[in-house]
Amino acid sequence: TNEEAVKASTEYFKGDVLAATVFVNKYALKDSEGNIYEKTPDDMHRRIASEIARVEAKYANPMSEEQLFDLIKNFTYIIPQGSPMTGIGNPFQIASLSNCFVIGNNGDSDSYGGIMKIDQEQVQLMKRRGGVGHDLSHIRPKGSPVKNSALTSTGLVPFMERFSNSTREVAQDGRRGALMLSVSINHPDAESFIDAKLEQGKVTGANVSVRIDDSFMNAVRNNELYTQKYPIFSQNPKFSKELNAADLWKKIVHNAWKSAEPGILFWDTIIKESLPDCYADLGYKTLSTNPCGEIPLCAYDSCRLLAINLFSYVVNPFTADAYFDFDLFKKHVAVAQRMMDDIIDLELEKIDTIIEKIDQDPEEAEVKRIERNLWIEIRKKADEGRRTGVGITAEGDMLAALNIRYGSIEGNTFSEKIHKTLALAAYRSSVEMAKERGAFAIYDAKRELNNPFALRIKDADPELYNDMQEYGRRNIALLTIAPTGSTSILSQTTSGIEPVFMPVYKRRRKVNPNDKDVRVDFIDEVGDSWEEYVVFHHKFKMWMEVNGIDSAKNYSQDEINVLIEKSPYYKATSNDVDYISKVEMQGAIQKWVDHSISVTINVPNDVTEELVGQLYMKAWEVGCKGVTVYRDGSRSGVLISNDKKE
Ligand code: UDP
Numbered sequence: 001t002n003e004e005a006v007k008a009s010t011e012y013f014k015g016d017v018l019a020a021t022v023f024v025n026k027y028a029l030k031d032s033e034g035n036i037y038e039k040t041p042d043d044m045h046r047r048i049a050s051e052i053a054r055v056e057a058k059y060a061n062p063m064s065e066e067q068l069f070d071l072i073k074n075f076t077y078i079i080p081q082g083s084p085m086t087g088i089g090n091p092f093q094i095a096s097l098s099n100c101f102v103i104g105n106n107g108d109s110d111s112y113g114g115i116m117k118i119d120q121e122q123v124q125l126m127k128r129r130g131g132v133g134h135d136l137s138h139i140r141p142k143g144s145p146v147k148n149s150a151l152t153s154t155g156l157v158p159f160m161e162r163f164s165n166s167t168r169e170v171a172q173d174g175r176r177g178a179l180m181l182s183v184s185i186n187h188p189d190a191e192s193f194i195d196a197k198l199e200q201g202k203v204t205g206a207n208v209s210v211r212i213d214d215s216f217m218n219a220v221r222n223n224e225l226y227t228q229k230y231p232i233f234s235q236n237p238k239f240s241k242e243l244n245a246a247d248l249w250k251k252i253v254h255n256a257w258k259s260a261e262p263g264i265l266f267w268d269t270i271i272k273e274s275l276p277d278c279y280a281d282l283g284y285k286t287l288s289t290n291p292c293g294e295i296p297l298c299a300y301d302s303c304r305l306l307a308i309n310l311f312s313y314v315v316n317p318f319t320a321d322a323y324f325d326f327d328l329f330k331k332h333v334a335v336a337q338r339m340m341d342d343i344i345d346l347e348l349e350k351i352d353t354i355i356e357k358i359d360q361d362p363e364e365a366e367v368k369r370i371e372r373n374l375w376i377e378i379r380k381k382a383d384e385g386r387r388t389g390v391g392i393t394a395e396g397d398m399l400a401a402l403n404i405r406y407g408s409i410e411g412n413t414f415s416e417k418i419h420k421t422l423a424l425a426a427y428r429s430s431v432e433m434a435k436e437r438g439a440f441a442i443y444d445a446k447r448e449l450n451n452p453f454a455l456r457i458k459d460a461d462p463e464l465y466n467d468m469q470e471y472g473r474r475n476i477a478l479l480t481i482a483p484t485g486s487t488s489i490l491s492q493t494t495s496g497i498e499p500v501f502m503p504v505y506k507r508r509r510k511v512n513p514n515d516k517d518v519r520v521d522f523i524d525e526v527g528d529s530w531e532e533y534v535v536f537h538h539k540f541k542m543w544m545e546v547n548g549i550d551s552a553k554n555y556s557q558d559e560i561n562v563l564i565e566k567s568p569y570y571k572a573t574s575n576d577v578d579y580i581s582k583v584e585m586q587g588a589i590q591k592w593v594d595h596s597i598s599v600t601i602n603v604p605n606d607v608t609e610e611l612v613g614q615l616y617m618k619a620w621e622v623g624c625k626g627v628t629v630y631r632d633g634s635r636s637g638v639l640i641s642n643d644k645k646e
Helices: 002-012 017-027 041-056 065-075 083-087 112-127 157-169 190-195 214-221 245-259 267-273 276-282 326-359 369-385 395-401 409-437 452-460 462-471 485-491 538-546 557-566 579-590 609-621
Strands: 078-080 100-102 131-135 179-184 207-212 225-230 239-244 263-266 286-289 296-298 301-303 305-309 389-393 504-511 529-536 600-603 626-631
Touching (some): 017 041, 041 065, 041 326, 065 326, 078 485, 100 296, 112 131, 112 157, 179 190, 179 286, 190 207, 239 245, 267 452, 305 485, 326 369, 326 389, 326 409, 389 485, 409 452, 409 462, 579 609, 600 609
Parallel strands (some): 179 207, 207 263, 600 626
Antiparallel strands (some): 078 305, 100 301, 286 296, 504 529
């Protein structure tokens, strides 16, 4: 039962009920009657290792189930994320193993039929568990002439609501679907798109991002006019509109300041740096991103995610002798890349099962035509490009364990070194796999000669680059940094490249004052009694234990403040880290990540709109592909607060 699994898993996680509940609710194998077949993550890791070993056995030098199990058990080193974790070897769900999809029209059809087709595709993918993104720039702007009974078109905003509602309808065992809607700043409706979520209760089922090009950024800087067009960037547009770039920029910044959206995608940087875009004419033109922004994708491509737990490579954490084991890290990165490639084979099997299921009912063939074609297209791209999403979690805890302050110059330099090492090891692994298993089907060295990311690899490791030109590589694009939301709960670390949120916080637990052994710390306005207790971030607790500080004692707020001050987390939390420095860190890391980075720049409640604008500008200048700013308190219910009641 659910209860038994939570109990066993709580023991597994040494008392961490949150981790246990996330595991049981989101990832443990279960059937539609609610029977649970996995008591603890050990069972899940066994299932995953055995399936990956089955794929390994098809290729040269296979890894054994035992070797794979050792690398994924306890969330210590390599963590297949989300969809792979639930879906691999799962006979109860016909689901996909992809965390991310992008779908789209590739520029032409904005007929009702075309829009409904996207709506259907979105739901079909969400039903199989992935997050979906699509771009609305192909939809004709508000007021365009149409020949139907409306005479003029509605523009793209009403469709945002439709796609958002469709998203909210799809449940995914323990979570909801997630959607990204993007639009180009060049589209005449961009301004209404940016404003669409300002109205309370509107478009609540989608994240929204604007694709911003360099010419717009330059126009903002130089206070120039900017021309929006439909079709976007057309030489011969049906519609065009001139506006003051700085005014539109101000609006974007204002809304982001006010409500943390829209997110920004620096589109020219994304395209220029993208290896898949070297194959744009073969269908790999990047169109939008997945819901959290870390994977820019062409239409009908997908990506699966995996995170390497950086904390675990710190030997003697939190001591004066702490160091990072680069050799072990490089070895594991190579294996992680290989596991991701194996998972593509498992995904192709899953897609075949989905298609078989559709074909089982020939009488429904007409109704299921769109769904079937969708999976055929997705299968083709997955097979041809073999895209992977190898990433990390626990950057913040890793730095702290090495006694390096997050946000310091030393920290940024070290992080850049980590991600450069990771990129080179992953690319090396993909090239070695090309020798053993073959390069991705459309690899063509000539196409990539001027790609800045490939040239960076060449600069850093000429031998690797030469081998890549000779043998190709197994995967069209390899790396990412995802938010690792539930992943970091399971690994009990900080998430992605984020700093710790709060090293120590207080929680209140409602108590019956007549019970024995309770302490009443607080009585609220309706007379209920509450006991307050302190919760330590896991690795903060480890720092305490390493330094002989009692973590079971009930500390006062003053004592806690003193503790934090002594720790490597001091002035290095999401609320007090230097935000300019964080943007610089993101830019430095981005150079070594071929997809993108999901990260939130947290700023205090009282910062000005101007500062948010400066952060965005800085992000563009230092080479970030996207950025989200969250001003403390600007959105309710997003983050846990200091005195959250249970
Ligand atoms: N995602 C989703 N729905 C969710 C959470 C995540 O579709 O509720 C997808 C989405 O594409 C997101 C990606 O999974 O960008 C990765 O999210 P995260 O790293 O937080 O995944 P987790 O750690 O929970 O596996």
